[in-house]
Amino acid sequence: MTDPALPFELGVLSLGNTAFEGNNSSYVLGTEPEATTTLIDTGVAEPTTEQQLRDGLDRQGLSVADIERVFLTHHHSDHAGLAGEIQAESGCTVYVHEADAPLVEQDSAAMAAQSERLRVTIDRWGMPDAKQTELLRFLDATDGIGGRPPTVTTFDGGERFDLGSVTLEAVHMPGHAAGLAGYAFEGRDGTELFSGDALLPYYTPNVGGADLRVDGALAAYLDTLAGIIEREYSRAWPGHRGPIIDPTGRAADIVAHHRERTERVVSVLRSGPATPWEVSAELFGSLSGIHVLHGPGEAFAHLDHLSEARVVTESDGTFELVVSDPELDPLFPDVAGTRTEEMS
Incomplete structure (x- = not known):
């Protein structure tokens, strides 16, 4: 071209x-x-x-x-x-x-x-x-x-x-x-x-x-x-x-998307401890094909990010919220003024 x-x-x-x-x-x-x-x-x-x-x-x-x-x-x-x-x-x-x-x-x-x-x-x-x-x-x-x-x-x-x-x-x-x-x-x-x-x-x-x-x-x-x-x-x-x-x-936009997804993960855990598979079910519903791997993997990535920040703890693959109202902004790059507001 x-x-x-x-x-x-x-x-x-x-x-x-x-x-x-x-x-x-x-x-x-x-x-x-x-x-x-x-x-x-x-x-x-x-x-x-x-x-x-x-x-x-x-x-x-x-x-x-x-x-x-x-x-x-x-x-x-x-x-x-x-x-x-x-x-x-x-x-x-x-x-x-x-x-x-x-x-x-x-x-x-x-x-x-x-x-x-x-x-x-x-x-x-x-x-x-x-x-x-x-x-x-x-x-x-x-x-x-x-x-x-x-x-x-x-x-x-x-x-x-x-x-x-x-x-x-x-x-x-x-x-x-x-x-x-x-x-x-x-x-x-x-x-x-x-x-x-x-x-x-x-x-x-x-x-x-x-x-x-x-x-x-x-x-x-x-x-x-x-x-x-x-x-x-x-x-x-x-x-x-x-x-x-x-x-x-x-x-x-993708940074903001992941911050919003992390908020959803925290919301799921407010109902009680959960595995990555259980969190992914709340985020994505029924999964098939490669998404059977990608769904819980995405959930785990967010849970792991929260674990590193000591917002959640893990025991035998189950994650529990230990900070009920966490401040999430420090966990993500500051993208103020750079978004397109066109996330899909």
């Missing part, structure tokens, strides 16, 4: 994804002469999605074999699933944050630890046996979308990558995933950001259930949002749906 605010050509690919949160957005850079042909995120490893990727590249006058670099925003299969296939065909270098590298490479020890962590965690959250079975069957059914594992090159944030037509700066943005990374670059109207799932339009990225490795997931994500607000990006290109024209306002 030709965008007057961009100093380079950008191809935007919408790739189908029925397993999780709707179509993924992948981005093609470096189509100019002497530039490094680059793909940001790849979509799930499913035949239909792979064909959409190939068709999208063809519209850019490219093939998979032309891809020289792939930058992944994080390890989730809807962002990294086709990386191994692309690398096998093109010989490209695949970059990912070091925290997510073992899962992208499907390291056996990391995958085994992930499975064990899931089993222990959903039991600790108080998830009923029937729902545990439902969740595990769902995850087994989608296991193949991770595709063949690539060999990856890692970074830890702050590195700059010269693509010829544009320079990308890796920005570590944990919360939704331990190794989630955005890629900042200079547009004509200011610094823009490929934000992956750190910043999405219309709905909020899951925290707590999306990556069980993240300690203090809500606190980590709030720090990420505060960083987005501080840098005042002029535009963000997310991992799902279209560009975000006010990243600062959107990040502030």
Whole structure:
């Protein structure tokens, strides 16, 4: 696409994804002469999605074999699933944050630890046996979308990558995933950001259930949002749906959303002690598919945030309110004056 605010050509690919949160957005850079042909995120490893990727590249006058670099925003299969296939065909270098590298490479020890962590965690959250079975069957059914594992090159944030037509700066943005990374670059109207799932339009990225490795997931994500607000990006290109024209306002809206959700969690606990599963039922109602994991994970992230502030205590997975009317403002970044008031 030709965008007057961009100093380079950008191809935007919408790739189908029925397993999780709707179509993924992948981005093609470096189509100019002497530039490094680059793909940001790849979509799930499913035949239909792979064909959409190939068709999208063809519209850019490219093939998979032309891809020289792939930058992944994080390890989730809807962002990294086709990386191994692309690398096998093109010989490209695949970059990912070091925290997510073992899962992208499907390291056996990391995958085994992930499975064990899931089993222990959903039991600790108080998830009923029937729902545990439902969740595990769902995850087994989608296991193949991770595709063949690539060999990856890692970074830890702050590195700059010269693509010829544009320079990308890796920005570590944990919360939704331990190794989630955005890629900042200079547009004509200011610094823009490929934000992956750190910043999405219309709905909020899951925290707590999306990556069980993240300690203090809500606190980590709030720090990420505060960083987005501080840098005042002029535009963000997310991992799902279209560009975000006010990243600062959107990040502030999400901070306010999480504060409001924390208030709801406190309200639930005023009726008595509860597990993350019981809190999630009050917040979200009946859950299915991946949301069987994401719902109680989100509830746990908020309960954990309150626990760190000594507003609640935990005993054997059950949380109890110990401050009846807590002051929540100190638990969240100050976003006064930066919100868009367009939360949905």
